[in-house]
Amino acid sequence: MLTMIVRRLLLAIPTIIAITALLFFSVTTILGSPAGMMLGQDASTDAIAALNARYGFDRPAIMQYGAWIAGAIQGDFGRSFTTQQSVARAIADCIPVTLEMTLWSILLATTAAVILNTIPVARRALAGATTAVNLIGITVPNFMLGISLIFLFSVWLGWLPSTGWAPWSDGVAEHLKRIIMPVLTLSAYYFGVFSIVYRAEYRDVAQRMFIQVARAKGLSEWMVAFKHALPNAILPVITFVGITIGQLTGGAVVTETVFSMPGTGRLFVSAIAGHDFPVMLAIGMLIVTGVILMNLLADIAYTIVNPQIRFD
Amino acid sequence: MIEPHKLLGVRDLSVRFATEAGPVLAVDRVSFDIARGETLALVGESGSGKSTAALSLMGLLGAAGGATLSGRIDLRLKNGSTHDINRLSARELRRVRGNEMAMIFQDPMSSLNPVYTIESQICEAIILHQKTAWPAARRRALELLHSLGIPNPEKCMTSFPHQLSGGMRQRVMIAVALSCEPRLLIADEPTTALDVTIQAQIIELLKRVQSWTGMAILFITHNLGLVAELGGRVIVMYAGRVVEQGKVAEVFSHPCMPYTQALLRSLPRLRRARAPRQRLQAIPGNVPSAVDRPAGCAFHPRCGFAAKGMCDTRLPALEDCGGGHLAACLRWRDIASGKAA
Amino acid sequence: MRRLRPVIGLLLIAAFVAMALLASVIAPYDPFKSSVEVIDPPSARHLLGTDELGRDILSRVIYGARTSLIIGLGAAICAMGIGVPVGLVAGYFGGRVDMLVVPLIDLFIALPGLVLALIITVMVGPNLLNLVLVLGFVMWPSVARLVRGQTLALRETLYIEAARAVGGGSAWIIRRHVWPNIMRVVAAQFAVSVSFAIFTSASLSFLGLGIPPPTPDWGGLVRAGFDFLSLNPLMSLAPGATVTATVMGFYLTGSSVR
Secondary structure (H helix, E strand, C coil): CHHHHHHHHHHHHHHHHHHHHHHHHHHHHHHCCHHHHHHCCCCCHHHHHHHHHHHCCCCCHHHHHHHHHHHHHCCCCCECCCCCCEHHHHHHHHHHHHHHHHHHHHHHHHHHHHHHHHCHHHHHHCHHHHHHHHHHHHHCCHHHHHHHHHHHHHHHCCCCCCCCCCCHHHCHHHHHHHHHHHHHHHHHHHHHHHHHHHHHHHHHHHCCHHHHHHHHCCCCHHHHHHHHHHHHHCHHHHHHHHHHHHHCHHHHHHHHHHCCCCCHHHHHHHHHHCCCHHHHHHHHHHHHHHHHHHHHHHHHHHHHHCCCCCCC | CCCCCEEEEEEEEEEEEEECCEEEEEEEEEEEEEECCCEEEEECCCCCCHHHHHHHHCCCHHHHCCEEEEEEEEEECCCCCEEEHHHCCHHHHHHHECCCEEEECCCHHHHCCCCCCHHHHHHHHHHHHHCCCHHHHHHHHHHHHHHCCCCCHHHHHCCCHHHCCHHHHHHHHHHHHHCCCCCEEEEECCCCCCCHHHHHHHHHHHHHHHHHHCCEEEEEECCHHHHHHHCCEEEEEECCEEEEEEEHHHHHHCCCCHHHHHHHHCCCCCCCCCCCCCCCCCCCCCCCCCCCCCCCCCCHHHCCCCCCCCCCCCCCCCEECCCCCEECCCCHHHHHHCCCC | CCCHHHHHHHHHHHHHHHHHHCHHHHCCCCCCCCCCCCCCCCCCCCCCCECCCCCEHHHHHHHHHHHHHHHHHHHHHHHHHHHHHHHHHHHHHCHHHHHHHHHHHHHHHHCCHHHHHHHHHHHHCCCHHHHHHHHHHHHHHHHHHHHHHHHHHHHHCHHHHHHHHHCCCHHHHHHHHHHHHHHHHHHHHHHHHHHHHHHHHHHHHHCCCCCCCCCCCHHHHHHHHHCCCCCCCHHHHHHHHHHHHHHHHHHHHHHCCC
């Protein structure tokens, strides 16, 4: 178990380096000199050269990458081309927003998916409704869902502020008012995915003999469902939750843009739009690292839930 | 109502399934009794309805969905009252399951929940039915494992199912079934998935457990050899109906129904003194599909004694062919006296 | 419901394809032509109103189907073009190729598709052809994984074993025995890929990083209308609804094949 973790962590390092290097080199070769981009089309050659020298863009790409990754390891991702602010600082400011929204969404989505597909009565009575919601969850684009919610609750009913963000320090009510629609939007997709995966697995598990044995012991259908079927059916959902948390920024891009939330997703979109290379790279690394780490965590969680799975 | 010495009385039990191919009568007016401490074997090929009958005794068919039951299943409870299983509410049924009667299943590999320890799976039923606390349930579980001949019960208790062998798991399943001291144990092909040597051990174990607890066993199997080993009474089922029943020794030595005779002939015997070179005989044809049963005696298309205009039109009822040995065959007298061709 | 799924799916697809092919016939106005009627609410003349340049929104939504059709089909074909051969080879031959391909596929699948598409699009520049290629590139690993899994399972079955014993070459076995058996699944995956490509390209356009204006594109139309949500909600909700219906149509069709 421990050797598995160590081995996977050691494997993660070259993977992260490889992907960031790929990103780094493709961006620099395809987009050309960042200085040219920063100063615009009609900048003088001298000005570009000066800027290149200042940022070290005149060095070979491999040296530039070396400098970047060395800094990244120490938590220094350079400065944003557009705002001149420290990238690490900008991301650190954005992460809490994205993280909170994502965690609420996952909590809501998994709870709803598991409850709707586990409770004995609901499982049958609401099967058709659940199928419909699953379909809506995974096929309605986040922007469509978000805009529909804004239209319904802000424009039409006027109950909630349409966009923007209020931290906890502005008061709990204000905070919740701002976060409820983004969370609903984001959780719809997760709900669809989790629910489809969990339901398929649950149906499989329900056919297994130990479920019949649990009934033969005299356990109620609720106990059979929650104590015996659920822990066996939840495993693939754990993987999805792991990947979802790992992707963090990836899932939140559209939702944060719709609701103008100051999270990493929107930061990423503006970095891309403004060709802000350091911010793009840093968030790219954040995503890759997150995905790899959360995959590992999900596998560890697997072994805890199901002792049958052991890594040697 | 059932007689005082009886534990279970099944009367005209029928089970119907609604399938896409149409309604299927899986169990057709089956009746039998089980006395206290008795061993009754239910024998038949797969598809004969024996497992369905067993599940309906436990009230487990409703959970699977799509089944309609009729008839009575009277069970005498520990407190002396009798109840019809078919008419119990879900809550009352749960108090019976695991407590008054318990069941062990065919495949010990998948009968245990992989995510829980043996301890928690045995204690679960004890705590549920006997309202005891964990330490007392634990003591009882340990005691059970010990008496079932499990080496190092302490270690077994903290194990997970995948750490045990098939034979061990079936012993654990027996422990789970015995945990609340039921008076009827339904064993649905409990040894089919096991090695032959382990099979014998489990059968020995069941017999031993029966002698010390005095519980009745309903043993469902397709293996006639096991039936002979178990002793007691036997019921032979074919296409959802009881075709022969009686004491094992009696039925095996003088089978009246051609199906039972054929089954016995298909069985290899080591000590066959009188007819040493006789070949094993397979029964021609297959068990009829439950959707499309032949008219008359369901066995007549495969029966060497079938008479036209008789076996293919009239449904034989169970008749006493002497000393409580019943058989459902229109021609059993002719066959017994050698008049049938 | 189970039987209704593909029917609803195919009806939605048919409506979408008809809208794309017959755009010039059914659209009441030229989708590029501006007028002085700016941000008009829905009326008899402009059923969905006009946009900030006075263009008829209904016509733009109808023409948007063309963009989506090209992107959806194009990207799905690209994804199949890479994914099917890679999956077949990895699944059929296994060994070193498989050991090289599988971790790559797993990594790709774990990365968020939208982000990947965003990065590559900004590098290669957003235009219709590039978008098709980028989305195809983002989607191929899912196709490859599916095909590999199916091929692997088939390879173990007896009749492939028998075909090999008869002396057939690998290419012949793949063509005669593997391909016909996985065709259904591949076709289903094709529909799902189309749905994903339309979904993702609409998201990219919504973020302002997809098809550049003035080409009518559903994601871009939603974004343009978003600013005028209180004045004319249909400006945003109508193209949003058509994307949703189209994505749903392809998804329903693809997912009903098992």
